[in-house]
Amino acid sequence: xxxxxxTPEDIGQLLQLQVRVKQGMQQDDWLYACEEEELRxxxxxxxxxxxxxxxxxxxxxxxxYYPIGRDDGLGDEIGLEAEKVAHFELALLDExxxxxxxxxxxxxxxxxHCAADGRFTHILMxxxxxxxxxxxxxxxRGYTVAATKQLYGGVLRSIAVKALQxx
Numbered sequence: 001x002x003x004x005x006x007t008p009e010d011i012g013q014l015l016q017l018q019v020r021v022k023q024g025m026q027q028d029d030w031l032y033a034c035e036e037e038e039l040r041x042x043x044x045x046x047x048x049x050x051x052x053x054x055x056x057x058x059x060x061x062x063x064x065y066y067p068i069g070r071d072d073g074l075g076d077e078i079g080l081e082a083e084k085v086a087h088f089e090l091a092l093l094d095e096x097x098x099x100x101x102x103x104x105x106x107x108x109x110x111x112x113h114c115a116a117d118g119r120f121t122h123i124l125m126x127x128x129x130x131x132x133x134x135x136x137x138x139x140x141r142g143y144t145v146a147a148t149k150q151l152y153g154g155v156l157r158s159i160a161v162k163a164l165q166x167x
Contacts, residue, residue, distance in 0.1 A: 001052055001053070001054055001059075002052070002053045002054075003050065003051070003052055003053075004050070004051060004053070005048070005049065005050060005051075006043055006049035006050065006051045006058075006061060006063075007043060008040060008043045008044055010043065010049075010051060010058060011036065011039060011040060011043060013057070013058035014039055014043075014049075014051075014058060014061055014092075015036060015039070016058075017058050017059070017060075017061055017092050017094065018033055018034065018090070018092055019033075020094065020095075021092045021093070021094070021095075024095050027128065027130065027131075032126075032152050032155055032157075034063075034089060034090050038065075038089075039063070039090075042063050042064070042065055042089060046065065046066055047063055047064045047065040047066045047086075047089065048063070048064045048066075048110065048113055048114075048117075049061060049062065049063040049064070050062050050106060050109065050110060050113075052093075052097070052102065052106075059093070059094040059096070059097055060092060060093045060094060060097060060102060060103075060106065061090065061091075061092045062088070062090070062091050062092075062106045062107070062109075062110050063088070063089045063090040063091075064086050064087065064088060064089065064110055064113070064114055064123075065086065065087040065088075065089035066086055066119070066120075067082055067083055067085070067086075067087065068083050068119070069083070073085060073087070074087060074124060074126070074151070074159065075122065075124065077147060077149060077151070077159060078124070078146040078147050078159055078161055080121070080122055080161070081121070084119075084120055084121045084122065085120060085121070085122045085123065085124055085161070086114045086117075086119075086120045086122075086123045086124075087123070087124055087125070087126075088107070088110065088123065088124070088125035088126075088138075091103065091106070091107070091125075091134070103137050104137050104140065104141065107137055107138060107141055108141060111123055111141065111162065111164075114164060115164040115165055120164055121163065121164060122161050122162065122163055122164060123161070123162050123164055124143075124146075124159055124160060124161040124162075125138050125143065125159075125160050126151060126157040126158065126159050126160075127157065127158055127160070128155075128156060128157060128158070129148050129156060129157075129158045135158060135160065138160045138162075139160060141162070142162050143160040143161060143162040144160060144161060144162070145158050145159070145160045146159050146160065146161045147159045
């Protein structure tokens, strides 16, 4: 398994992985699929993305979104300064790799990456309140559910947040 930062050249495989993962979800509204334009923005530097590859096939992807200079940050939804709060925008793991602890390891890596960046005071993620596996992967790592609200055009989401230690 190869781990590396995703680049704009990975957009095709990222979109395919997103479709495969969404099709395999227990409930359709558990994964809010990102638009291609949003993914391209993140891959071009509007965030950070890490992928897991097996024989050059993308099998896992974790994307951070940096809302700096934009008006779509979610920090204000929980009383924080939006531009100081990075988001886990997307976490995708192929079905064949689930149950191996990879999701948690990647959450740890991206949280550490975000803290080392130094521009953010907090990092957050959103998940459907019934998606216990996703919420637990974060709450086991010190994230706390701060609110449950309708986001993304009316989709119910729990917002979990973690303060970053910028050393």
